[in-house]
Amino acid sequence: MLDVRKRGQSSENKESKDGDKVNENNVVDKEVVDSKKPDINRKLPLRVISRIVVIFSLLIVVYFSSKDDKVKTFAKQSELLPGKGLVVECSQAYKDDLDKYEGCFPKECKRFVTDKVISVREAEELLAIAKKGFQLGKPAGGVSILDLHSGALSVGQRFVNIYKTGDAKNTFNQNDFNTYRVVKDKIKYAVAHHFGVNPNKIYLTYPTFFSEITSKAAITIHDEYWHPHVDKESYKSFHYTTLLYLNDYNTDFKGGRFVFIDEKFNRTVEPRKARLSMFTSGRENFHYVEKVSSGIRYAVTVSFTCDNQHAIEDPSIKNL
Numbered sequence: 362m363l364d365v366r367k368r369g370q371s372s373e374n375k376e377s378k379d380g381d382k383v384n385e386n387n388v389v390d391k392e393v394v395d396s397k398k399p400d401i402n403r404k405l406p407l408r409v410i411s412r413i414v415v416i417f418s419l420l421i422v423v424y425f426s427s428k429d430d431k432v433k434t435f436a437k438q439s440e441l442l443p444g445k446g447l448v449v450e451c452s453q454a455y456k457d458d459l460d461k462y463e464g465c466f467p468k469e470c471k472r473f474v475t476d477k478v479i480s481v482r483e484a485e486e487l488l489a490i491a492k493k494g495f496q497l498g499k500p501a502g503g504v505s506i507l508d509l510h511s512g513a514l515s516v517g518q519r520f521v522n523i524y525k526t527g528d529a530k531n532t533f534n535q536n537d538f539n540t541y542r543v544v545k546d547k548i549k550y551a552v553a554h555h556f557g558v559n560p561n562k563i564y565l566t567y568p569t570f571f572s573e574i575t576s577k578a579a580i581t582i583h584d585e586y587w588h589p590h591v592d593k594e595s596y597k598s599f600h601y602t603t604l605l606y607l608n609d610y611n612t613d614f615k616g617g618r619f620v621f622i623d624e625k626f627n628r629t630v631e632p633r634k635a636r637l638s639m640f641t642s643g644r645e646n647f648h649y650v651e652k653v654s655s656g657i658r659y660a661v662t663v664s665f666t667c668d669n670q671h672a673i674e675d676p677s678i679k680n681l
């Protein structure tokens with residue numbers, strides 16, 4: 362005990378007197394000791410470490426490049442796409458269902474992404490409308506829905522009807538509904554044009570809604586948008602699904618890419634303000650949305666059916 366204390370004391374004293382010198386001495390001492398050991402012992406760890414580093418870097422490169430092979434960017438955020446399409450084979454169930462409706466069968470099943478149908482200005486006007494609506498209530502989880510047709514808005518774990526609560530009256534005006542209708546009609550004609558169907562044979566259907574997605578944890582099953590699904594199986598009336606993005610992937614939010622799940626590899630659509638994505642709603646367009654990891658993602662889902670029994674009306678100021 363005494364010995365230890367003494368040693369401790371003496372070394373403390375040394376350090377306080379001439380600290381740097383002590384350190385130098387220590388280094389010299391160590392080297393002397395090391396050089397007494399055989400050469401291999403000193404070099405082996407270094408060689409092993411450098412090998413491990415090389416192997417791991419290779420593994421990382423291989424991992425990421427093989428991952429890249431499995432996911433392709435179909436529509437990049439930074440690109441202004443006049444139009445990019447991919448034809449896919451219609452699923453049998455989709456074909457069987459469409460046979461019931463004359464003049465609504467697409468020339469071919471596909472996805473089509475374009476940044477030229479809706480203007481940035483229109484997207485910004487819609488974004489302003491969406492934000493006004495979403496201010497009227499906050500959801501419990503990370504997903505909020507605003508349906509201007511029915512008035513449904515996510516509040517807590519439920520929906521409230523903002524047309525019934527009177528909240529909508531002081532929020533929306535005629536101009537908002539006009540903008541909404543103009544954009545909806547443009548989308549409808551774009552669907553008709555790109556899928557080769559008569560615009561009078563497709564009808565806006567339920568649900569058509571704005572979505573606001575944050576990184577907040579899911580509370581209800583409806584918050585879990587990241588599960589792969591087929592739109593037509595979630596909503597029987599769907600025949601053509603369209604998504605209009607209102608803000609930008611990577612600048613306004615991270616994560617939240619739309620992913621088509623295909624056999625060989627998946628294909629992503631990166632949201633971009635005013636980007637319109639249209640696709641047939643059957644299993645040929647199996648998809649999910651990646652979790653949003655930060656920021657807020659805004660989009661509108663505008664869906665169409667061939668079944669006029671499931672047509673819905675445009676939202677109107679009369680509802681207020």
Ligand SMILES: *[C@@H]1O[C@H](CO)[C@@H](O)[C@H](O)[C@H]1NC(C)=O
Nearest residue numbers: 431432589622624625626627
């Ligand atoms: C595509 O995404 C799905 C769902 O996340 C996944 O199960 C599948 O492995 C992905 N496909 C490829 C080829 O990576």
